[in-house]
Amino acid sequence: MHLGHTHDGPAAVSADATRPDGTRRALRIGLGGPVGSGKTATVAALCRELRDRLSIAVVTNDIYTREDADFLLNNAVLPPERIQAVETGACPHTAIRDDISANLEAVEDLEDAVGPLDLILVESGGDNLTATFSKGLVDAQIFVIDVAGGDDIPRKGGPGVTTADLLVVNKTDLAPYVGSDLERMALDAEKQRGGLPVAFTSLTSAEGVGPVADWVRARLAAWTA
Amino acid sequence: MSRAALLVLADGRFPAGGHAHSGGAEPAVAEGRVHDADSLADFCRGRLHTAGLTAAALAAAAAHGLDPLALDAAADARTPSPALRATARRLGRQMMRAARATWPSPELDALAAARPRGAHQPVVLGLTARSAGLGPEDAAHCAAYETVSGPATAVVRLLSLDPYHATAVLARLAPETDRVAQAAAEAARRGIDALPAASAPLLDITAEAHAAWPVRLFAS
Ligand SMILES: Nc1nc2c(ncn2[C@@H]2O[C@H](COP(=O)(O)OP(=O)(O)OP(=O)(O)O)[C@@H](O)[C@H]2O)c(=O)[nH]1
Ligand SMILES: [Mg+2]
Numbered sequence: 384m385h386l387g388h389t390h391d392g393p394a395a396v397s398a399d400a401t402r403p404d405g406t407r408r409a410l411r412i413g414l415g416g417p418v419g420s421g422k423t424a425t426v427a428a429l430c431r432e433l434r435d436r437l438s439i440a441v442v443t444n445d446i447y448t449r450e451d452a453d454f455l456l457n458n459a460v461l462p463p464e465r466i467q468a469v470e471t472g473a474c475p476h477t478a479i480r481d482d483i484s485a486n487l488e489a490v491e492d493l494e495d496a497v498g499p500l501d502l503i504l505v506e507s508g509g510d511n512l513t514a515t516f517s518k519g520l521v522d523a524q525i526f527v528i529d530v531a532g533g534d535d536i537p538r539k540g541g542p543g544v545t546t547a548d549l550l551v552v553n554k555t556d557l558a559p560y561v562g563s564d565l566e567r568m569a570l571d572a573e574k575q576r577g578g579l580p581v582a583f584t585s586l587t588s589a590e591g592v593g594p595v596a597d598w599v600r601a602r603l604a605a606w607t608a
Numbered sequence: 609m610s611r612a613a614l615l616v617l618a619d620g621r622f623p624a625g626g627h628a629h630s631g632g633a634e635p636a637v638a639e640g641r642v643h644d645a646d647s648l649a650d651f652c653r654g655r656l657h658t659a660g661l662t663a664a665a666l667a668a669a670a671a672h673g674l675d676p677l678a679l680d681a682a683a684d685a686r687t688p689s690p691a692l693r694a695t696a697r698r699l700g701r702q703m704m705r706a707a708r709a710t711w712p713s714p715e716l717d718a719l720a721a722a723r724p725r726g727a728h729q730p731v732v733l734g735l736t737a738r739s740a741g742l743g744p745e746d747a748a749h750c751a752a753y754e755t756v757s758g759p760a761t762a763v764v765r766l767l768s769l770d771p772y773h774a775t776a777v778l779a780r781l782a783p784e785t786d787r788v789a790q791a792a793a794e795a796a797r798r799g800i801d802a803l804p805a806a807s808a809p810l811l812d813i814t815a816e817a818h819a820a821w822p823v824r825l826f827a828s
Contacts, residue, residue: 447825470827472628473765482623484702 409500413516416527418509421553428592475508512541534563537571625702630762630826635814660755664792670734671747683728691819701726713739
């Protein structure tokens, strides 16, 4: 969309695929899902897995703290100038879907400050099952649930579970302890998602994020093709 | 003027970043000064006649066609708190993005190019109104209303205040909001040196403290 876009203008007004100087912007991937499902752990593991080959930055949308940004900083997942926290006024879903202006500024500022970037991961604070990212903000979205939140969540569906470009079912290591039936979760997810991919992960080991990293690499290949 | 365009611009869902800001209500709630509908009304009335009047006049002046860069400097001079200056510019930048997508105009482009990190929000709001074909009174009404609707919405979240009571507060304030907007628009017609410079010192002081809170729900 090029409404109001001028070539000498300071910023694009929407999700233009090119930056004002004509270069291609970074691929933006959103990560949403219920509280504590492992979004930050997934972001951290993705950064560790991909940072040697790709230029990455992260935007966090915490509910009332800088907890997610601080976790990534304290674990030295990325240098501090590559992590930016957006304040959401207690409503992450508003900031990632209804009024994306603060998030768009964060991704643009990151590209200006540390670019060129290949990939920007935008994490939403834990929210409800209906929270999805605006297409004006991200190019693709990952919805992260976990086996401990109840194995009926894939069956219940909701916009996150049914429409996300990738559904991640995390913490499979806990399935035996919480009595979650992984096969049933896989079948329900398949029924709800009409062929969209699902990844089962456990982030207790370093290679656990593998399926998600592979999916991100494929999206990047398509983006830069 | 298009009355419907005014509704679009004044709508709380206009995507210009306001939802993440409490207009000083978060520290006022924390310190117990706002704790129910009556104290919310007092808070909003105080803000309306101080920061609200000043913002409304700046917006009206921009809608009237006064030089936005001179108005931006005038807004700086009227905002003693560095935290509030930063907030006003951040919100101005967000408003600019929404404005250029909704009512694009060369005047908006010029201000965006001159102030890429954001001009003061009321100035951008006024220029947006102008680009939408609205007049100084319309811009002043938007700015004045925003100074009370922002805190009212935030207090619903902060105190779980009954939303009907919060909306009733806004309805009771409507005649006063009209008068403030009118006064602001009249001042704007007399030129930049006639713009009001009312401020609320307690809002300035608590904004500085709030900006340093490690844990908060709202950005300001
Ligand atoms: N056992 C197990 N624990 C995990 C796994 N992934 C994450 N965790 C733990 O789950 C807790 C929550 O993980 P986070 O990554 O902070 O979750 P989040 O979705 O970012 O949480 P919010 O941002 O608060 O919504 C942390 O204690 C993680 O260490 C996993 O695969 N297995
Ligand atoms: Mg997190």
